[in-house]
Amino acid sequence: MIDKYQLVDAIIENLGRHAERHTTSRQTSDPMEHMALIETLKLLFNITYYCKSRVSSFTPAIPHIVTLLCDSTLQLAKPLDPPIGSLVNALLNLDLGVQEARSSFYPDNDPKLLSDRLLDLLVRSTKAYSDEELEATVTALVGVIRAVHEYAPDEIKMSIRGQLLPTEADRNEVLGRSASTPSWLLKNSTNPLAPSLRDTISELLFDMSDRDASTLVNNVGYGFASGYLFSKNLPVPQDAAGPSSNAEESTSRPVNPVTGQFLDKERHPDLPEMTDAEKEREAERLFVLFERLRANGVISVENPVRTAVQEGRFEELPDDYQEDVD
Secondary structure (H helix, E strand, C coil), X not given: CCCCCCHHHHHXXXXXXXXXXXXXXXXXXXXXXXXHHHHHHHHHHHHHHHCHHHHHHHHHHHHHHHHHHCCCCCCCCCCCCCCHHHHHHHHHCCCCCCHHHHHHHCCCCCCCHHHHHHHHHHHHHHHHCCHHHHHHHCHHHHHHHHHHHHCCCHHHHHHHHHHHCCCCCHHHCCCCCCCCHHHHHHHHXXXXXXXXXXXXXXXHHHHCCCCCHHHHHHHHCHHHHHHHHHHCCCCCCHXXXXXXXXXXXXXXXXXXXXCCCEHHHCCCCCCCXXXXXXXXXXXXXXXXXXXXXXXXXXXXXXXXXXXXXXXXCCCCCCCCCCCCCC
């Protein structure tokens, strides 16, 4: 049917006509124009999704899609409402690594035009959609951002990483707790309600870490990196247990490798020091707990309290002991 009705040529021609109207004074606000564009994009998406062998035939459509996607005159209630969401979805199945796509993604006159547009859509989407909407709405956008980053020149890659990886401001607290876009990405990299989005974000974070496990841990903290590393059977970096420095920032301030927070910004609970009597009671509770676990076969290690007593490192206080009060 694709060949019989020349669907490829018709779709590319229609998208070219829409792109021309959006770049000239011929642009109109006719709702039928938008409906026609949306239906054309849906057809393109379905053909490229179900007929992988014909994907390369639609490469000439990429410049038209990018032109329409970068049109800032489209004012929508939500950032990924049609036709913007439809344009993003249409790009997702195409071969974005070919030279024709790269020329459209990074034009010489404004190489960051598309990447900045996509990142702006992402920032606005973090506030526009609920957790239940993210999977169906934002996943494709993150996937296209990942492709644009993958094939980008170094300058564009650094620009994307500078906006999506945790900054020094984010590291003033545990990563993932601020209201920034990098924190939103980290929180949704473990979102159980959006498995596809979760996986796509994790892949993007790994790409932005040069697909290196140590760099990933330095960038996002072992707490967020561990799940991805284990799922991919990647070895945990040997230096993950000690303080590190932020890989993407020039700062040399030590960072907690698990939380990603600057060590000098960590807040510790202001609790009074335990008295000797409280320490003894805690030791007794630990002793009883270990003995129960050993009796039930849960663990087979020596009770550390018993070992401390045998080594003379444990002193039992007399019943009439009183704590010295300064």
